[in-house]
Amino acid sequence: MKLTEQTKTANPIDRLSAEQIEAIGNEFQAIHDEIFASLGEHDARYIRGIIEFQRRLAALSRLVLMASRYKPAWLLGTAGLSLAKILENMEIGHNVMHGQWDWMNDPDIHSSTWDWDTASPAAAWKHSHNYVHHTFTNVIGKDHDVGYEIMRIDPRQKWEPAYLAQPIYNLLLMALFEWGVAVHDLDFKAIRSGSKPRSQAWSELKAIGVKARRQIIKDYLAFPALSGSEWRKTLAANVIANLVRNVWSNAIIFCGHFPDQAYTFTEAEIEDETRGHWYLRQLLGAANIEGSSTFHLLSGNLSFQVEHHLYPDLPSSRYQEIAPKVREICERYQLPYNTGPFGKQWRSVQRTILRLAFPGGIERPKADPYVAPPIDEAAAAAELDIAPGVPAFP
């Protein structure tokens, strides 16, 4: 991907000294080590509780859908299955496959054994996401999640006529997100350029085929068949549940890196990158979404995208507790802390996709350094009532 000549907004990292960057890196690392050392029974109960709830919900929804001929049963079953799929993909699958729960040493809740309820095979996703995206976060040309190879979401990406159609790709990707994610790791550019051997691409494609066949048989053949003569209604319910999950996960993930506030980086900027610089890139390249605790759960705590990018291997249930510590570092070093309400973040992403379909475009204003809001006495008192640590579930 070629960069245009356009100059970019000064990156907040540029005004930090090497010593400051190192100190920030050490502070971020200290938070990680402190949380990691405190993991235990409490956290294990949380993830097992979520998994059990999700499985009961999925099984119950499938059962209710056996009676999909009755409208209330259809509605209830479809809603339940959509919710179950969202929980499974976001709070459970994504986070387990990141290795956030590997410390439990439980072979059934482990990044090496988990596979999720979506078209993407676990191994392919772990490569494109855990390795490529989380290592080269927001580095144009390296992180294939910047525009997913089909969209221009940064004005520094060179415009091509194909981008005129990106508002349409965008809608298609929303609806078919699981399939987009499934083929993402194939890396069509690498196949075309010959840097990925044909044989490897072929074996990856076969793995996708195996996974996709199982998913299709389950959702579009086996369960509809179990509903007998009303199979069409159950089929429709399953299509809708997958669609709801696709649109939702697409929205959350697009809000993680594409809002106006998030910074992108060039390959030159990450040459000889230190640990401190890596942490700062994660901080600046991600954006949070504000919301209720239910919203955080349904987003798989990716509403704490900043914390997730700083600590992809810490349990998602701890991000809420980590956030104030991160904000405190931001305030001390006059760094921005990218966050905003869901509607605002989502609209800014959609605006960018529409605008950058056309040539030109300028970099949008970035956030000011973080300043803690003045302490509200009542809110502070209420805060004290909230037990620190892991949120109770359910």
Place this chain on the structure above:
Amino acid sequence: MVERGAEPAISATLRRGLVAARALTTPLMPDAYLQLLNPKWATTELRGVIEQIRPETHDSATIVIRPNLAWPGHRAGQYLRLGVEIDGIRYWRAFTLTSDPDHPRGVIAVTVKQVDGGLMSTYLLTKAGPGTPLFLGEVQGEFGIETAPSRPLLMISAGSGVTPMFALLRQLDQRGWLTDVRHLFCVRTPADVIFGRELEQLAARVPGYRLDLWYSASKGRFSPDQLDELCPDWRARQTYLSGPADMIDSFKQHWDDAGLLEQFELERFQPRAGADIEPGRGGTVRLRVSDTVVECDGSTPILQAGEDAGMSLRHGCRMGICHTCIGRLAAGSVRDLVTGQTTSEVGEMVRICVSCPEGHADIEL
């Protein structure tokens, strides 16, 4: 790869049914849902619950376990990998099975002695109780007597090393093979004798079994020098030994010096890499994913050499059991430090915690 319990033996029909039901539960196995109805319906790994904890001495106890599915069986003298969850983290350790392999109620038992600072033994002896869930791993160990002994036996055990001897003695007794067995049992004080009552009763009932207790607190450590006095015909006996590593080493040397190693069987409880084999040539190994080259001498495992070179490598038991550390052999050959065997089979999964390169090897890790 994470260590998990043994795969339970279930009927072929049930297995086929579960595979078919997977069409509805993919990517999960039907187990994931069946367990919500009844936690015992776990067919992917063998589990159990503690039924009873019977104190043996002040710091040891026998833990009676009821498996959730039929116990696949074991031989007297073998040990079991036991998994326990402590503060949200699953740990695995090996313990000798001290139950009768043909127990009429299908329960099994291990005997555990508290180790100073030992996480798992402390948990089992002080925190666990009836109802505590456990994970039952592989049954392992070559220690045992499967055919009628062709010569008199000598058993030497120290401390909790008596546990496999106890299992062997019960089997010898049941099969009528307890005709001429000397048992030298070294412990610190009379209060530390595990299975003391059972062994005394056996000695009183069966004339062919003679028990001699050696208290190291008053007499000092039991060493090969005392053999001629305590059991003058030791050279004529088939000897079984179970105890701490340094004791094993000195006795093994003694039998080796006498040229009688083929009459000597030992139980280390856990295989120790490099202990019973000659060191190999050593060499270099390239870890392909990180593209690092490390050097190993003939007895240093690749895992150790990698860590010494500052790498952080995924590992578990560090003794070749749990398969957490495995990598794929892409080129060259490696030597197994437990068995001494060398392999150059490309594509073989290698446990780097007990493997050492012979010459140069490439491992995908």
